[in-house]
Amino acid sequence: MTQPSDPKLMPPSSPREGTSRVGIRAVSVYRPPTTIDNLEQGARLEADSAFITHKIGMLALTRKSAAEDTSDLAVAAVEKLVSEHGLPLAELDCLVLVTQNPDRAGLPHSSAIIHKKLELAPRCAVFDIGLGCSGYVQGLSVIQAWMSAQGFAHGVLVTADPYSKIIDPTDRDTALLFGDGASATWIAHDCEWHLGATDFGTQSAQCDALTRDASGHLSMNGRAVFNFAATQVPASIERLLAKAQCSLDTIDYVLLHQGSRYIVETLAKRIGAGERAIFAAGAYGNTVSSSIPMLLAENTPASAKRLLLCGFGVGLSWASCILDRAERLRP
Amino acid sequence: MPTSSKLRAIIEQTVAGFDASAMRDDQLFRDAGIDSLDHLNVLLAVEEQFGIEIPDEDSKSLNTLNALLAYLAAH
Numbered sequence: 001m002t003q004p005s006d007p008k009l010m011p012p013s014s015p016r017e018g019t020s021r022v023g024i025r026a027v028s029v030y031r032p033p034t035t036i037d038n039l040e041q042g043a044r045l046e047a048d049s050a051f052i053t054h055k056i057g058m059l060a061l062t063r064k065s066a067a068e069d070t071s072d073l074a075v076a077a078v079e080k081l082v083s084e085h086g087l088p089l090a091e092l093d094c095l096v097l098v099t100q101n102p103d104r105a106g107l108p109h110s111s112a113i114i115h116k117k118l119e120l121a122p123r124c125a126v127f128d129i130g131l132g133c134s135g136y137v138q139g140l141s142v143i144q145a146w147m148s149a150q151g152f153a154h155g156v157l158v159t160a161d162p163y164s165k166i167i168d169p170t171d172r173d174t175a176l177l178f179g180d181g182a183s184a185t186w187i188a189h190d191c192e193w194h195l196g197a198t199d200f201g202t203q204s205a206q207c208d209a210l211t212r213d214a215s216g217h218l219s220m221n222g223r224a225v226f227n228f229a230a231t232q233v234p235a236s237i238e239r240l241l242a243k244a245q246c247s248l249d250t251i252d253y254v255l256l257h258q259g260s261r262y263i264v265e266t267l268a269k270r271i272g273a274g275e276r277a278i279f280a281a282g283a284y285g286n287t288v289s290s291s292i293p294m295l296l297a298e299n300t301p302a303s304a305k306r307l308l309l310c311g312f313g314v315g316l317s318w319a320s321c322i323l324d325r326a327e328r329l330r331p
Numbered sequence: 332m333p334t335s336s337k338l339r340a341i342i343e344q345t346v347a348g349f350d351a352s353a354m355r356d357d358q359l360f361r362d363a364g365i366d367s368l369d370h371l372n373v374l375l376a377v378e379e380q381f382g383i384e385i386p387d388e389d390s391k392s393l394n395t396l397n398a399l400l401a402y403l404a405a406h
Binding site: 055221224227265 | 375
């Protein structure tokens with residue numbers, strides 16, 4: 001069999017000796033500079049300002065420009081991974097995008113559009129994952145497993161799901177929650193975090209609780225989503241800890257999907273995490289699958305050694321995992 | 332057996348910092364300071380405590396202690 005002459009088609013580099021597991025090496029985030037004042041928006045929608053401040057918790061919501069599409073937010077996040085952490089674009093073996101609001105109704109897949117915009121090598125494989133708020137954790141599991149199976153050395157997991165594309169600005173139930181943003185996570189052998197135990201699931205009987213209505217706008221049954229989160233997240237975390245054979249006491253921080261301040265506080269109380277469950281989305285909103293990587297990149301102290309992540313939402317689905325700091329696992 | 336005092340206890344356990352002792356049995360939750368999210372949380376706690384499921388179509392009308400007690404008695 002003849003070898004390909006184009007160096008861009010050469011097979012990926014071999015994993016380093018003694019480091020066969022890929023993990024999270026770095027995370028970068030991108031948020032558009034434009035924001036909506038959520039109290040002003042709330043006043044127009046006749047929503048109580050104290051409710052927005054103390055229960056929803058989002059005082060500003062980021063908004064992409066009309067000229068930006070999902071792939072542009074994704075590209076911006078990847079470019080930050082290059083400038084902030086030295087991601088070697090030319091060596092990328094794969095890029096996986098988590099979104100349910102792709103460019104051009106999903107054809108071609110937006111990861112291919114990102115591939116073009118970043119001028120990635122032809123041998124760099126890309127695909128989209130159609131998940132919402134549980135997408136980061138599920139995406140981590142998928143890209144790690146795929147990279148390990150294929151012997152890939154460098155991959156990027158991108159989340160970019162700008163709900164401003166589908167929000168009805170007159171719907172008080174949804175318009176006050178969501179912000180636009182993206183994240184890019186470098187997956188490699190020389191890493192900072194290893195993926196540990198996981199727990200996934202779907203409560204599809206209520207898949208209509210978060211959907212798009214006939215007009216194409218986001219439609220949410222708030223009660224169904226709240227009840228789902230309040231009951232399934234604690235159950236998932238209990239199973240996860242049993243699988244990992246550890247207790248919540250060993251977890252330094254709990255990174256929950258930032259649906260609202262109220263759901264984070266409710267879950268923190270139900271699982272007994274207290275202040276270890278961080279709420280930090282007040283200045284930008286619920287960024288869907290980007291909410292957890294934003295916490296990972298911006299709100300996780302350097303002293304943290306073990307994290308518990310849980311994304312939950314559209315599907316209705318959940319995904320929980322434990323991340324261990326790489327140095328914690330060294331003998 | 333559901334009672335007004337049991338429901339008040341559930342509300343106090345569910346709604347952070349809330350004193351349910353001063354609520355009238357016929358007082359609307361929102362007038363007592365229980366907002367829409369707390370209302371959802373209270374209904375979930377009632378479902379879990381009493382082992383029932385409250386359909387969405389019934390939930391909005393369960394907005395006083397009396398209404399909840401009557402519903403629990405009937406289900």
